[in-house]
Amino acid sequence: MALSASQLVLHAKQLEIEAVRLMASRVDLADLIGQLIHALQRERGASSVFLASGGQRLATERAAAMDDSMRLEQRLAERFAAQLDASHKGSASMVSLMAWVQLDLATLAGLRASIACCQASALDAVAGFSRLIAALLELIFHLADVAMYPGISRPLVALVYLLQGKEAAGQERAVGAQMFASGICAEIQQQRVLHLVEAQRRSFRVLEQFADPPLLAAWQRQERSPAVADLEQMRHVLLAAAPGSALDAERSERWFGVCSQVIAGMWRLQGQLVQELRAACEAEIRSSQADLQDSAGLLRRLLDNPPPHTHAVELFFDAAGHPDAAPVLPGMPDGTPGSVDAATVASLKGLLQKQASRLTRTEVELDAARRALKERKVIERAKTALMARTGMSEDAAFRTLQKASMDNNRRLADVAEATLALGEIALPARGGTHHD
DSSP states (O other): OOOOHHHHHHHHHHHHHHHHHHHHHHHHHHHHHHHHHOOOOHHHHHHHHHTTTTTTTSSHHHEEEEEEEHHHHHHHHHHHHHHHGGGGGHHHHHHHHHHHHHHHHTTTTHOOOOHTTTTSOOOHHHHHHHHHHHHHHHHHHHHTTTOOSHHHHHHHHHHHHHHHHHHHHHHHHHHHHHHHHBBBHHHHHHHHHHHHHHHHHHHHEEEHHHHOOOHHOOOOOOOOSSSHHHHHHHHHHHSSSTOOOOOOOOOHHHHHHHHHHHHHHHHHHHHHHHHHHHHHHHHHHHHHHHHHHHHHHHHHHHHHSHHHHHHHHHTOOOOOOOOGOOOOOOOOSSSTTOOHHHHHHHHHHHHHHHHHHHHHHHHHHHHHHHHHHHHHHHHHHHHHHHHHHHHHHHHHHHHHHHHHHHHHTTTHHHHHHHOOOOOOOOOOGGGGOOOO
């Protein structure tokens, strides 16, 4: 049986509500993944110091972080199982990413056992945890790429870039802690720290563009905190040291603690963003439900009170004959029955202008969110392409793109797109590019 117009309108609105509820469930999933990332970052940093010190430092910290990680891993596995329920409508790409995460999680037991026996190197441990965290971040990025509303998409983009910057900060914590704990300054590790500091700055610049005023104010307070000032001082010690020179191993725990304070500030902002996202989803659902009720009422009013023009048509063609009731189009303020006065026309025009303005702002905000997510995706794909083509490490691939960007005075995202589109760009000779 064919659906009526009213049924179609109401069904469309109900589908819109379901879509926002689906987005809310994905925000919850992103929150859980973010919690696991935070625990794994802490475990990675503690494991780095533990291994670099021959098992003498941060053993208790590592054990506590590992317990937190394992608890959250179990919760995520349960959530993945629930996510496969048909009602969640997970896409093929999302389910594939979930599979990759599960495969990476399965490798943790072996990595943890080798760390406990001090059989893994600090660098291998950092790399192992970082690969898993990268997969988790990619899943969050996929979840963020489906938002339809500015009130949801903007904080989602802010969350993606906060998490990306926070991961760079977590890697910096692990790399710097390993350097201090080893007691030796290695040039390659200094370069990694420099790269990670720059990666944080890039991510946080995008965060600032998409943060709402309260979040931006909180972020600026974080940037002025004593912990950030302490970190800058300790960075200077690491980066100013001559390669091969001795470092004070006693500073490893101090470095870990200062970095952890800074990351804890980011963690609080992460929680603030998640709450903002949940509130945005709830507000969107309430608004859509109100629209649904209004739509039903509007349809009833339209059925009970046809437009004046239709009354004129009915009178004109009435069997009794009313030739004086010739139909007059709405908006003709001539005083005849069924006409619309100038004030009503002006009111309707004002309403339409407001709606058009709102739709324009909405589209601009959504375009900005899509562009930010697309640029992140393009840069990551270009790095992967360079790594496959030249055998570069991830750090070296990014530095190559960054150098091409500066040499050609082009945006990094534009250089990344050219790399993917043309296959080859003006890159330094392979022998002149540093390989890790």
